[in-house]
Amino acid sequence: MTSQTELPIRKILVVGGGTAGWLTAGVLASRFPQRGQDGIAVTLIESLGQPPIGVGEGTWPTIRSTLKQIGVTETDFLRECDASFKQGTHFEKWVDGSDADAYYHPFTLPVGFEDRNLAPYWLEDPRARSFASSMCFQSELCANGLAPKQITTPEFTGLANYAYHLDAGKFGPFLRKHCVEKLGVNHVYDDIVGVQSDDAGDISHLVTKSGKPLAADLFVDCSGFSALLIGKHLGVPFVSKKDVLFIDKAWAVQIPYPTEDAPINSVTMATAQSSGWVWDIGLSTRRGVGYVFSSRHLTDESALEELKNYISARGDLSQNLSFRNIDINSGYRQEFWTRNCVAVGLSAGFLEPLEASAIVMIELSAKSIANLLPSNRGGMRQAARVFNDTFRYRWEHIVDFLKLHYALSRRSDSQFWIDNRSRDSIPDSLHAGLQFWANHSPWHDDFSHREEVFSAASYQYILYGMGFQTHPAPWLLNDRDRDLAREKMNETAQYAKVLTASLPGNRDLLSKVRRYGLQKI
Amino acid sequence: MVNRVVLNNQIHRDVRIAATRPTRENAEVNTVSVIPREFPRLVAHYPIFYTKNAETGRFEPSALLGFQPQENLFFVDGRWEAAYVPLQIQRQPFSLISRRAEDSAGKPPSLEVALDLSQTVQSQEGERLFLEDGQPTKFLQGITSMLSALVAGTKETYAFTGRLAELSLIEPVQIDIEFVNGSETKLQGLYWIAAAALKALPAAQLAELRDREFLEWMYFQMASISHVSGLVARKNRLLCGVTAARPQEDRR
Numbered sequence: 001m002t003s004q005t006e007l008p009i010r011k012i013l014v015v016g017g018g019t020a021g022w023l024t025a026g027v028l029a030s031r032f033p034q035r036g037q038d039g040i041a042v043t044l045i046e047s048l049g050q051p052p053i054g055v056g057e058g059t060w061p062t063i064r065s066t067l068k069q070i071g072v073t074e075t076d077f078l079r080e081c082d083a084s085f086k087q088g089t090h091f092e093k094w095v096d097g098s099d100a101d102a103y104y105h106p107f108t109l110p111v112g113f114e115d116r117n118l119a120p121y122w123l124e125d126p127r128a129r130s131f132a133s134s135m136c137f138q139s140e141l142c143a144n145g146l147a148p149k150q151i152t153t154p155e156f157t158g159l160a161n162y163a164y165h166l167d168a169g170k171f172g173p174f175l176r177k178h179c180v181e182k183l184g185v186n187h188v189y190d191d192i193v194g195v196q197s198d199d200a201g202d203i204s205h206l207v208t209k210s211g212k213p214l215a216a217d218l219f220v221d222c223s224g225f226s227a228l229l230i231g232k233h234l235g236v237p238f239v240s241k242k243d244v245l246f247i248d249k250a251w252a253v254q255i256p257y258p259t260e261d262a263p264i265n266s267v268t269m270a271t272a273q274s275s276g277w278v279w280d281i282g283l284s285t286r287r288g289v290g291y292v293f294s295s296r297h298l299t300d301e302s303a304l305e306e307l308k309n310y311i312s313a314r315g316d317l318s319q320n321l322s323f324r325n326i327d328i329n330s331g332y333r334q335e336f337w338t339r340n341c342v343a344v345g346l347s348a349g350f351l352e353p354l355e356a357s358a359i360v361m362i363e364l365s366a367k368s369i370a371n372l373l374p375s376n377r378g379g380m381r382q383a384a385r386v387f388n389d390t391f392r393y394r395w396e397h398i399v400d401f402l403k404l405h406y407a408l409s410r411r412s413d414s415q416f417w418i419d420n421r422s423r424d425s426i427p428d429s430l431h432a433g434l435q436f437w438a439n440h441s442p443w444h445d446d447f448s449h450r451e452e453v454f455s456a457a458s459y460q461y462i463l464y465g466m467g468f469q470t471h472p473a474p475w476l477l478n479d480r481d482r483d484l485a486r487e488k489m490n491e492t493a494q495y496a497k498v499l500t501a502s503l504p505g506n507r508d509l510l511s512k513v514r515r516y517g518l519q520k521i
Numbered sequence: 522m523v524n525r526v527v528l529n530n531q532i533h534r535d536v537r538i539a540a541t542r543p544t545r546e547n548a549e550v551n552t553v554s555v556i557p558r559e560f561p562r563l564v565a566h567y568p569i570f571y572t573k574n575a576e577t578g579r580f581e582p583s584a585l586l587g588f589q590p591q592e593n594l595f596f597v598d599g600r601w602e603a604a605y606v607p608l609q610i611q612r613q614p615f616s617l618i619s620r621r622a623e624d625s626a627g628k629p630p631s632l633e634v635a636l637d638l639s640q641t642v643q644s645q646e647g648e649r650l651f652l653e654d655g656q657p658t659k660f661l662q663g664i665t666s667m668l669s670a671l672v673a674g675t676k677e678t679y680a681f682t683g684r685l686a687e688l689s690l691i692e693p694v695q696i697d698i699e700f701v702n703g704s705e706t707k708l709q710g711l712y713w714i715a716a717a718a719l720k721a722l723p724a725a726q727l728a729e730l731r732d733r734e735f736l737e738w739m740y741f742q743m744a745s746i747s748h749v750s751g752l753v754a755r756k757n758r759l760l761c762g763v764t765a766a767r768p769q770e771d772r773r
Contacts, residue, residue, distance in 0.1 A: 151575075515577075516579055517578075518578060521693055
């Protein structure tokens, strides 16, 4: 009889058939391709009764390497998930609410960023254009609605850094097909009626409606907000962040394009409103628009009216639109991996759609599980400890980064924006960061983890997009870097011109991909 | 500007096309798209690579004629110095354009021969297109069959390269060349057969390539690569100012 700690980890059961479930199954199954006697079994159980809610339509550039690793082609993905290219976010009316108030957070790093921090020299140049325009050629592409690549550019590579907007309702089924047909993932349709633990407290198996028990060595809880295993069964508490991030409700709607050749934005449009912000995302077949707001500051009715005003200002309210009301409970689990169960996706947490952190957190979680996967039950505790440390840091860090967008606003036209600046709503870590950045431009070393969800570059784009001022001591600057910064900014402007002349429109390229596909090389 | 008009046996009855072609405006290109049916003849003269079509991104075979844009080392002093001229060049100034008749809704558009009037190809001495009774001349019949061959060949091309790409048998290649005067060039945007992938190809797929004639085409194309050195030699001779001494094989 083998002891508990020597039990090998050979069977992984993913619970839930939404984006989190299939992405995690895909990452694990492609990472451990061996099945049968000498391999790992990956099974996913999906309940027929509960259709998954799409966690989001925005992704980060990490998704490209994730999809590539899973083994799907970019052509199939773009076609089947109605996906489009996303090159960043355009923030409107976040600073003071005026009509001219807008800035970009592009995915391509500020110029020279791999090598040194040139932001201080942009800061001291009074004639410079906006930070994103001066330091990144991509802003110009976004402003012109251009694609980040050409039809001759190989799959998953770009002339500018990019991610996708996708239809979450189609993404799951797309991944499912690949996981089942190509990666050997077992797919079970059944309802879970109970969870059984062994004497030691680990989960031994799930009891299903069909009566067939589902045993596994590791359970991945992708059951969404219901948090079937991590919450209901194992009782891991939920850490609410609603005192920092006030968003707790949303109205969402799908809007058709007025014509078949209407342009498709290649950024997420994020337009601040009285008590939250409106997302506006262009897929290849339709737009997804929604207003996330704070119910403590605004009623459902008023929010719906604001959203309708946003839509009609763009001339699109003529159709018969159906608005969906969604609750958001901002926060995350105190632990993500406990015993032989790890939570990924909404069961682990959700903050709000700003900066599209949901899908990237699924990717990072799946990757970490694969990297940490112990050989036997004895290694589980340590894997869980490392995983929890890393992801607690990541969630906290995302909370800080999202809060940054609100904390820097100068809007005072509603209580929502005023409350967002109150000191007790700002985490100490962010407060300390802001004090530091008053005299020091954000840089890699400001953060303690290597694989940051939002790096120093993102902080620069938001801080300087929002008009934040950094005043470094003169003795920390030098003429050599000053000249380099000037040179790089000129190059950036030149390169933006060259690319603007040679890149197709976002819609044009997507139509071509539909017709001809992209080459793998 | 290109000015293509559909041929009409009334309007174009007296048009004559210059006998000495290709003209400079057609010939001054450094790559030309070719079709697999031409490979057996092309392989005697030109290096053939795969390039990506700028509009579709799809692979198509192309003959390499020079090292810089508009440099055609086979076109010297107004003459084409090879026994075989690629169809894409030969067919100039004619092309096929698709036309949809007004009452043909639902039917595929018909292809008709068009002439590019912007090209300086009309002459007093040249070939006539139509006979007195309006029937096409032998010359025009030849052009029409050439254009049909190109249309059919283009379909075959994409079936061929599409399958090669699917099987990961195409890979990018960068060729660095140093000329006799010390100048250097890098050939980019060219692709060729991934030899290792071809060697490792399972028997069933190899048989499929053979049965569809693809394997034969691949070998023609691979063999043609040796002409890169011949092309370099042509360029070197130009750089040295030697134009008189031409190798035997290149004479018409």
